[in-house]
Amino acid sequence: MAFALPVWLAVQEELLGYGAADCPAPSSFDDFDDDALFQMFHLSRPCITFITDAVRIRMKNVVLDQPALSVDATVMVALNYYAHGASSADVLQRAGPSQADCPAVIGTVSGVIAGMADQFISFPLLREAKTNVASTMKRVCGIPNVLGVLAPAHFKIRASPYEKEAFRSFVNALGYTSVVSQVICDSDGNILSVEKCCVGSTFEQEMWESSFKGREMEEELHGAYWVIGGKGYHLSKHVLTPVSEPANDNETRFNEAHAKIHDVMRTTLGSMKRRFRCLMQLGFAQECSLDKKANIIKACCVLHNIAKKFSVPPPPVAGKIEPLHPGKQQSVPVTINPEALQARKELIHRNFSIASTSKDPASKGIKGENA
Numbered sequence: 314m315a316f317a318l319p320v321w322l323a324v325q326e327e328l329l330g331y332g333a334a335d336c337p338a339p340s341s342f343d344d345f346d347d348d349a350l351f352q353m354f355h356l357s358r359p360c361i362t363f364i365t366d367a368v369r370i371r372m373k374n375v376v377l378d379q380p381a382l383s384v385d386a387t388v389m390v391a392l393n394y395y396a397h398g399a400s401s402a403d404v405l406q407r408a409g410p411s412q413a414d415c416p417a418v419i420g421t422v423s424g425v426i427a428g429m430a431d432q433f434i435s436f437p438l439l440r441e442a443k444t445n446v447a448s449t450m451k452r453v454c455g456i457p458n459v460l461g462v463l464a465p466a467h468f469k470i471r472a473s474p475y476e477k478e479a480f481r482s483f484v485n486a487l488g489y490t491s492v493v494s495q496v497i498c499d500s501d502g503n504i505l506s507v508e509k510c511c512v513g514s515t516f517e518q519e520m521w522e523s524s525f526k527g528r529e530m531e532e533e534l535h536g537a538y539w540v541i542g543g544k545g546y547h548l549s550k551h552v553l554t555p556v557s558e559p560a561n562d563n564e565t566r567f568n569e570a571h572a573k574i575h576d577v578m579r580t581t582l583g584s585m586k587r588r589f590r591c592l593m594q595l596g597f598a599q600e601c602s603l604d605k606k607a608n609i610i611k612a613c614c615v616l617h618n619i620a621k622k623f624s625v626p627p628p629p630v631a632g633k634i635e636p637l638h639p640g641k642q643q644s645v646p647v648t649i650n651p652e653a654l655q656a657r658k659e660l661i662h663r664n665f666s667i668a669s670t671s672k673d674p675a676s677k678g679i680k681g682e683n684a
Contacts, residue, residue, distance in 0.1 A: 340365070344407055353404060354389075355396040355588045356616075360623040360659045364388065364426075364616065369438065371425045380408055382418070385444040390415060393421035398591040402513055419604055426612035433615045436461070436505045436526065436535075443538060446499055453500045454624060455576040455664055456541070456553070456567075461497040462475050463540040463552065465517045466577040467638045468492055468610060470598040478599050485513035486639060492598060492611050494639075495527075500574065502581040503621060504614045510607030512600055515655075517545035521552065541575050543641070556657075566665040578638040586635065588620065588627040589613040592625045 322393035342350065351357055369384045386408035391402040400415045423464055436459055438444045450459040470485040472490045485488040497506040497616055508524045520528040523540075529535060530551040539553040548554045555571045556564045586592045592613055595606050620627075 341383065341389055341407060342623055343536055353396065353401065353601075355622055355625075355628055357623060358394065359618055359626045360625050360665060361388075361392065364392070364619060368422065368425055368439050371428065377548045381658050382591070384651065385412070387418050387422050390418045391426075391612075394419050395589040395591050395609075395616065399595055417649060420608070423605070423608040423612045424657040425672070426615050427608040429615050430507070430611050432616050434504050434507060434611075438535075443536070447538065450500050450574065452571040453577075456537050456539075456570055456574065457660070457664060459541055459553070459574070460535065460538045461499055462575055462578045463495070463497050463521070463542045463546065464492045464543065464575070464582075465515075465520065465638055466496045466507075466582055466610075467513060468592050468595050468606075470513075470595045470606070472598060482512040482514050483598070489513075492595065492603060492606050492610075493520070494607070496578070496614070497526065497580070499576055499583045501621075502577060502584060504618055506662070507611055507614045510603045510610060512603075517543075518547055521546060541571060543575060543637070547647055550650065550653050550656060552658075553657065556661075562667075563661050567661045570665070576637070579635075581637060582637070583630075584627045585613060585617050590619065638679045 340362075342358070345353060347358060348354070350361065354361060356364070365385060368388050371385075372384050389404055389408045390410060391399055394400050394415065400419075405412065405415070406434075437446045443460060446460055447458050451457045467485055467487075469489060469491050472480045474480050480490065483492070485491045485493065493509070493513050494514055495506075495508045495517075496504060498504050499607065501637065506526045506648045508526060509520050511520060522531075530538075530606050530674065533548060535551075537553055539604075542554050543551040544554065546552050546554055553571070554567045555575075559565045559568055591609065595609065598606055
């Protein structure tokens with residue numbers, strides 16, 4: 314991630330310093346031992362303390378629907394919902410709100426944490442940060458000048474089949490109803506960018522072209538760098554896609570390297586969905602009101618990055634790991650930029666010919682599911 318550890322420590326010191334004066338003692342979380350805390354919230358005690366203090370600072374200007382609730386209580390309800398997709402009776406009893414009050418509490422906290430994205434979700438901007446990210450990517454897969462892995466992240470929702478037009482718009486390429494966000498991560502699984510909350514039928518390319526990050530990159534604001542994209546994206550000067558029909562060993566080796574680094578997004582989203590099971594089913598959605606879903610998704614991305622900085626492992630894998638969503642193919646033939654085709658061809662020749670692969674960088678591998 315672009316933020317170095319000293320920056321994070323400085324942020325933590327600032328948050329804890331400002332938050333200590335009005336921090337209620339004891340904390341509502343003190344009722345749980347460490348094991349119970351992880352079972353309830355899928356986070357560690359230091360991580361939860363950091364999150365609570367960060368939220369407390371930002372809640373000073375927020376008017377709560379339930380003013381009697383402490384910040385600890387509102388954060389507890391939200392974190393429990395993120396972890397399990399529902400609020401447990403034990404947490405509600407300790408925190409105070411009724412089941413009917415939970416959506417408002419979760420919505421408020423989600424909005425606050427989503428608002429922290431500019432501090433905890435950072436695309437590399439400075440030259441040194443870009444160089445470091447690209448160097449790490451190249452060590453992992455052998456592809457140079459890559460700043461991140463780009464993919465659509467689909468999250469299941471419920472939509473009413475009685476509203477046929479709206480229902481149809483939520484059905485994605487795999488045939489289930491979802492909302493989709495555009496996510497970019499690095500080779501360690503840190504979220505570098507999250508944008509959009511669209512209906513599940515939205516084309517990846519459409520999201521990229523209309524996104525802030527897509528426009529920035531295609532307008533050369535980030536320099537001569539790529540992001541790794543799957544088959545649902547068009548090859549461009551800044552989105553590097555696999556070769557659809559490899560014609561030689563060089564292109565085959567490139568596709569293998571591309572698949573390896575692209576798979577880090579599957580690992581990342583799988584880790585997020587295990588830690589924050591609310592992402593496995595976000596409830597009912599309407600096409601005209603996706604903001605609340607967007608806040609929950611972004612809040613989970615913020616918390617994912619914070620959890621990784623605190624080295625909190627996600628819950629273990631249970632059952633089959635969800636595959637990365639396949640690219641949605643345009644029915645109309647696409648004309649590829651010839652400059653982009655030539656750039657990819659030159660990249661493959663320089664880095665994946667027999668001479669350039671005498672030392673196989675891909676053998677170093679990507680971090681596993683618990684990364």
